[in-house]
Amino acid sequence: MSSPAVARLEPAQCSYTYFRQHHLLPNTPCLFPRTLVERWPLLSRWLDKHGNLDWNHLEDQYGALEVTCIDLAPVADEPAPSTFASLLHLWRRGDGRAKYLKDWHLPLAVFRAGERDVKGKGKERVRDEVYEVPDVCLDDWLNEYEGDEGAGRRDDFRFVYVGGGDTFTPLHRDIYSSYSISTQIYGSKRWYLFPPSCTPSLRPLIVAAERQGSSVNCDAWPDVLKADFRAQGMLVVEQAAGETIFVPSGWFHSVHNLSHPTLSLNHNWLNSHILPAVYSALAYEAARCREAVDDVRDMLVEQARREGKGEDGWRREWEETVDGLVERSEGWSWPTFWRMTLNTLSNLDVSTSTLAERARRSRWPPVPPEVRPSVAFVVSQVRPLVDDFCAREEQEWRWLDGLDRVLEEVEGELERLAM
Incomplete structure (x- = not known):
């Protein structure tokens, strides 16, 4: 055999x-x-x-x-x-x-050199000097999110x-x-x-x-x-x-x-095909980090008890501590994951002119609909993750600054796309 x-x-x-x-x-x-x-x-x-x-x-x-x-x-x-x-x-x-x-x-260095020579021409410099992203991997949520120069993202x-x-x-x-x-x-x-x-x-x-x-x-x-x-x-x-x-x-x-x-x-x-796997990997790392610094949680709880502050007295600091540890370990954490998801959802089912305009400020080329799965497929991949995250016992969405608003916007995009 x-x-x-x-x-x-x-x-x-x-x-x-x-x-x-x-x-x-x-x-x-x-x-x-x-x-x-x-x-x-x-x-x-x-x-x-x-x-x-x-x-x-x-x-x-x-x-x-x-x-x-x-x-x-x-x-x-x-x-x-x-x-x-x-x-x-x-x-x-x-x-x-x-x-x-x-x-x-190196592609980022070429982009930066192009921007220094002629503002707004960095992407063209990469395309003309190095390569053009093949269609098979153009549907890339990571680079599409991190490539937003207008938002000051540097990765x-x-x-x-x-x-x-x-x-x-x-x-x-x-x-x-x-x-x-x-x-x-x-x-x-x-x-x-x-x-x-x-x-x-x-x-x-x-x-x-x-x-x-x-x-x-x-x-x-x-x-x-x-x-x-x-x-x-x-x-x-x-x-x-x-x-x-x-x-x-x-x-x-x-x-x-x-x-x-x-x-x-x-x-x-x-992209959406592996979003559940990426979500699970991030959840696994968050759980591992919680276990690694569980003694910090005990200290925060005890301090809040002495000061009569209740859960609000320790929970936010605890969740921020875990989130920072996940960020250092993995290079990102829940806030980045959900902002990336929101960024992609906002680029789905919009006009070609809107895509082109958004792409003008990005290192990443516009992603045409024909090299992405259907909107219905993307929604079917994201929706269960939102439901699961909102039901998590840890309630990170409640304690991490601004994450509740990001999730509200994700929910809004899912409703828009489902219409």
């Missing part, structure tokens, strides 16, 4: 409709062919006509940008790069094999990963239990992918590694352990230059660079 394999899509299967039916809804991984990205400007700018890295162009264009690398195996007398140019110099002479530039916000979930030949990303699950998509620009990688059903078997390995101050390297596993996880559904695939891999929500994965160096363009994203 042959091992299961990651689906490799044909060019005709690269439409949003096909992707949604066969991979978003069932939450299964796939590899897109080069045709998905063949028109990206970076392919002719970052690579020469033979498909090799254009070292000179990369240094001229981005060399002055500051970078922070991790070093998996420091080499004596090998300098720590402080700029992209210094990292390129190491790699160009064959050194720096253990240095890894991860989560580099971005689009990254460049550039790693030496001896680097890897340890076993992990993506932030917010989101999707991720990664296009290999140069070199190749090996991916180990684990469906959510493997999570109970993986957690003890991760915890044990963390206790030792290390991480899980799937490439180093003995054959018997790899065979055991294959039997549980683990998939292993090698990704070549030009291919784009889709990693579903909740799938743990480990990524190993096979060439020196490698370069990829990634981003994390989420």
Whole structure:
């Protein structure tokens, strides 16, 4: 019996409709062919006509940008790069094999440079110099929310990963239990992918590694352990230059660079298809944080009792403490989750001109209706979460500043969309 394999899509299967039916809804991984990205400007700018890295162009264009690398195996007398140019110099002479530039916000840096040169042209600069977001991942609630320049939001979930030949990303699950998509620009990688059903078997390995101050390297596993996880559904695939891999929500994965160096363009994203899973992951983290600082709650309750203040004397401070801990742990918390949801709902079922106007102040392009599921589907995904959140024993909506108003607006948008 042959091992299961990651689906490799044909060019005709690269439409949003096909992707949604066969991979978003069932939450299964796939590899897109080069045709998905063949028109990206970076392919002719970052690579020469033979498909090799254009070292000179990369240094001229981005060399002055500051970078922070991790070093998996420091080499004596090998300098720590402080700029992209210094990292390129190491790699160009064959050194720096253990240095890894991860989560580099290069698209955001290009956007900022475009805005400095000509106000309002940052998005065009990214499109003309780097890439245009494929339709299959354009329905992205994270980047659509965080990309609102008019609201002063500064985050971005689009990254460049550039790693030496001896680097890897340890076993992990993506932030917010989101999707991720990664296009290999140069070199190749090996991916180990684990469906959510493997999570109970993986957690003890991760915890044990963390206790030792290390991480899980799937490439180093003995054959018997790899065979055991294959039997549980683990998939292993090698990704070549030009291919784009889709990693579903909740799938743990480990990524190993096979060439020196490698370069990829990634981003994390989420939408209505996985909103219940994202909500559950946030609820789990909130519960974990509550348990971790339960002694603080006891102190606040006792202080309020002595002062005769009752629940109002401790509950708000307690909920703000938990919310702050979740924010530090996860990078967001309930207020951001619901504001993101409100932002997306307000962009549904509105005129094209309204979408275009809102997109003018955003780093994210407008999302046309044809690359989103139906309004009814989105409402059906959001409504149960609102009901569940309002019924939670913790009543965060009552104690966290402004969250009650956000939920009222979410309710209003759901009513508008249901009419």
